[in-house]
Amino acid sequence: MNRNNEPGLGELLRYVSELVEFGAEEHYQQMGLNYRARYTPVLRAIRSGAQTVTEITTCTHLTQSAISQTVGHMEADGVISRQRGEDARKSVIQLTPVGKELMAKLSSHWTATFNVIEQLEEEIGYPLRSVLKDTARALERQGFSQRLTHIKQNLAAGGTNDE
Structure with a gap:
C-alpha cells in the first residue's frame, strides 16, 4: 500500500478540528455573539468549578500555554477577570457580568452541540x-x-x- 498520499493522523485530527471549529464559529455569529470557539473549554471548566489556569488545564486536557493565552483573550474581551488568590502565585478566574450573560446564552447551545456529536457518532458508526x-x-x-x-x-x- 502506498502511504505517500494518505493524510497522517495529525493532519486528519487538525482538519476535523477545523471543520468543527468553523461550524461553531459560524453558529456563534448567527447567534449574534462576539465569541471565539476556543473559549468553550475554559468556560465549561469554570462552570464545573475550576478557578485557576492549572485547574482549567486539568479539566480540559489542553496545554497550560494554550489556556493562559485563551484566558488572556477572554480577559481582554471582558468575559472573565482575574484576582490574586490566597496563594499570590495564582490568580482566581471569575466570570464578569458579560461572561455570566454569555454563559447563560451558551448553555442551551452546548446541549445542542452534544446532540449533534451524538448524531455524528451515530452517522459514522x-x-x-x-x-x-x-x-x-x-x-x-x-x-x-x-x-x-x-x-x-x-x-x-x-x-x-x-x-
Missing part, C-alpha cells in the same frame, strides 16, 4: 469521543515519539512494522 479518549490514554502510556522509535528500530533491524 463509531463512538468518536470514546475512540479519541482511548487514543489519548494509549499515547499517555507510550508516547508517539516512543512508538516511532520502536518501529524505526524494528525496520532498521529488518523486521516489519507489524511486530
Whole structure:
C-alpha cells in the first residue's frame, strides 16, 4: 500500500478540528455573539468549578500555554477577570457580568452541540469521543515519539512494522 498520499493522523485530527471549529464559529455569529470557539473549554471548566489556569488545564486536557493565552483573550474581551488568590502565585478566574450573560446564552447551545456529536457518532458508526479518549490514554502510556522509535528500530533491524 502506498502511504505517500494518505493524510497522517495529525493532519486528519487538525482538519476535523477545523471543520468543527468553523461550524461553531459560524453558529456563534448567527447567534449574534462576539465569541471565539476556543473559549468553550475554559468556560465549561469554570462552570464545573475550576478557578485557576492549572485547574482549567486539568479539566480540559489542553496545554497550560494554550489556556493562559485563551484566558488572556477572554480577559481582554471582558468575559472573565482575574484576582490574586490566597496563594499570590495564582490568580482566581471569575466570570464578569458579560461572561455570566454569555454563559447563560451558551448553555442551551452546548446541549445542542452534544446532540449533534451524538448524531455524528451515530452517522459514522463509531463512538468518536470514546475512540479519541482511548487514543489519548494509549499515547499517555507510550508516547508517539516512543512508538516511532520502536518501529524505526524494528525496520532498521529488518523486521516489519507489524511486530
